[in-house]
Each structure stands twice: as C-alpha cells, then as structure tokens.
Amino acid sequence: MSRQDNKNTLSFVQPEPNGPWATYLSQVDQTMPYLGDLARWAETLRRPKRCLIVEIPVELDDGTIAHFEGYRVQHNLSRGPGKGGVRFHPDVTLQEVMALAAWMTIKNAAVNLPYGGAKGGVRIDPSRFSRREIEKITRRYTSEIGLIIGPDKDIPAPDVNTNSQIMAWMMDTYSMNVGAAATGVVTGKPLQLGGSLGRVKATGRGVFVVGREAAGWSRMPIDGARVAIQGFGNVGSSAAELFVAHGARLVAVQDHTGTLFNAEGLDCAGLAAHAATHGGIAGFAGGEPIPDEQFWDVESDILIPAALESQITAERAQRIKARMVLEGANGPCTKDGDQVLNDRGILVVPDVIANAGGVTVSYFEWVQDFSSFFWTEDEINVRLDKILVGAFKHIWDTAAQHQISLRTAAFVVACTRVLQARAERGLYP
Secondary structure, three states, rough: OOOOOOOOEOEEEOOOOHHHHHHHHHHHHHHHOHHHHHHHHHHHHHHOOOEEEEEEEEOOOOOOOOEEEEEEEEEEEOOEEEEEEEEEEOOHHHOOOOHHHHHHHHHHHHOOOOOEEEEEEOOOOOHHOOHHHHHHHHHHHHHHHHOOOOOEEEEEOOOOOOOOHHHHHHHHHHHHOOOOOHHHOOOOHHHHHHHHHOOOOOHHHHHHHHHHHHHHHHOOOOOOOOEEEEOOOHHHHHHHHHHHOOOOOOEEEEEEEEEEEEOOOHHHHHHHHHHHHHOOOOOOOOOOOOOOHHHHOOEEEEEEEOOOOOOHHHHHHOOOEEEEEEOOOOEEEEEHHHHHHHHHHOOOOOHHHHHHHHHHHHHHHHHHHHHHOOOOOHHHHHHHHHHHHHHHHHHHHHHHOOOOHHHHHHHHHHHHHHHHHHHOOOOOO
C-alpha cells in the first residue's frame, strides 16, 4: 500500500459529482503534464490550507433567535495573503466555497497579483431579512472569522448579494475588535472609507477588456457582434455597457426574473435603468420575453455567463450557438460542459482571466489604503487594462505553445507560479 493512500481526497468531504470542487480538481488534473518537476508539489493545490465553519446566531426584528452557517476558506497562501469575496446566498455550501477559494488562487496567480486564494459565504437568502438583520448577521460573521482575516492575512471583498455597505460593516466590525481603523481589511468599500474609484464596474470592465483581446486574436470584430448575457447584475450590466459602446448588439439577457430577446439589440441603458428600478429585467418593454431555457438556443457571437457556477452543462453546451463563451461568473461551465464546448470548437475564455478585473482593482484599493494615496479613475483603468492585456497575452501564447485550451493554459501559468513559490519557500518545520 502506498504511504500516501489518500491522494486527491479530503477526509472531511468527498467531491460531489459535477459539483464545483470536483470541477476544480479536474482542472488541476489536466494541468499536471505541463508542470515538470513542480508536479511533486501539486497535492498542495488539491487541499485547502484552512476551512473555517462558523455559527452565526442573531436576534431578528421579531425577537426570535435565528442561526446561520458561515464559511471562510483559505485555499493557498504561498504567494501572499488570502483574497476573495463573501457571498450571501441560500445555496452556499462548503464545497462551493472551497472551489471558489481555489479558483481565486488560480486567478490571482494567472494575473500575477501578490495574493493567495480565499472565499467566504453565509447560507442565507438576504431578500427575506431587513437591513438591520443583515447588518447583525454581517457583523457577527465578521467577528467569527476575525481569527483568520486581516490586512496582511486575508482580505474579503463583495460577491453575490454583498456590496459596499456589507464591506463597510465588515471593516467597522473588524476595526472595533482590533481597536484601530483597519481600512485594508476588506476591499470594495465606499469611497469615504478607503474604497477605490473604478471598483464597482471593474469586473465587468475586465470581462470586456479580456473579451476584446480574445476577439482580436480570434479575428472577430466587436463592432456588430451579437452578445448574449446571463446575469444582469453588476458584472453583466457593466460588461454589456462597454460591448454596446463599442458597437456590439445585446441580443439576449437573462436574470433571476426572466429572459429577454431582441435580434436587433436591446437598449442597454434602458434595460439597466429598468432593472435598477424594478429589481430585475422582467417587464422591460424593449425585448421579447422567452422561456428561460431558450436562452441557450439564442444565436450570438459572444455568450457571457455572468451569474452562478455550473450553468453550462453538457446538454446546454450542445445547444449553444456562439463563437466565444466569455466567463464572467466563477465556474459557469461544468467539466462535461467545458469538454463539449472545446470539442465543438467554441472558444472558451476562462473565468480566472475573464473576470479578474474585480480582484485587480481590489488589489489597487488595498495598495491605496496602505499608502493613503489614491489614484484617479483614469489611472486605475489604464493600469487595469495594462495588467489584463499582458496576462491574457501570456495565457494565449502558452495555449498556442502547448496546443491546449485557454483554461488549461491559464492553469499552467497560475499553477506554475503557485508551486514555484511553494517550492522556494519550502516546508516548515
């Protein structure tokens, strides 16, 4: 029997078939043939460094006591402090947070930011609770994970159903507990608390920049391109705005309230205003409502999944009529769905580079907080574009060199950097 007979497994959790953690592990496995001598360290990529599960008891407005479950996972800290968002969602699970933390490790390394990967979440439907209740839950969660976060340890940020207000409460709670204003403990904060210009639209801007580069290398003009977007929150709407500004047509949009189609192009600004007013795109007069599942049958040039993970299954991937899938969400393709897209010759621009704009500007915010010197939005956008363009070019060249997909190339670049840091640091003790 091998002296290491539990390889690829964790004693406390088995990967759910087609779940996000299983998808991540399969992506690491595909990277192994390209790591050379560094492959001996690869097991560190298959195991989170630290998983914290916390109970969050809160007194609700009606006087009852409710209990929620929260998580903070630090996947790898070899290249720097943990970095990754916090989501509030009723379907949050440990395996999901583990996968999201691992993808943050890859994303930060792929863009060459000085961070490791982390992620957090609370299993809750925030729409069912008052603002005061959400504040209590946020503050108690922050106190519980305060053991492992900090400006030089692990820096949370907004994610699904969290925003700058949530980050303000997290920053204040942590600061009260340590006895000093610690603006750098989170990013995505309001401007008056050390937030950065350009942060709100950074992820969507990054999706556009990377999509523009991928289209350019693929000889696909943006002007006149048909774009379909799943998810019209901060990421999807910001990406849509930029694509439309550069001549693309927004032909289909789907969010939690429904799906709209217009072959001539939806009015992006009008749709965004409607969604902001009504809480979703349903009821917007400028598009034809279609059944949600028909979204995957819409003919487009660029399909942007910008909602939740595991949306593009093998069955949906067979139906997609797009030249490029640009992943605005984290892990939107299952393992089988990704394989079908590759087999069909559809270019997949992976999440770990496509949606890296948010964490890149979070890095800028963190740097500005440490220096107490803040940049203009134009300076931030120029720096963001330069980093993403360079990172994408390196991944594109790696894919061409090894004749592999962009996803595997991104993992090769990122895993090489992470494992080089692991090897050079060595083991303690």
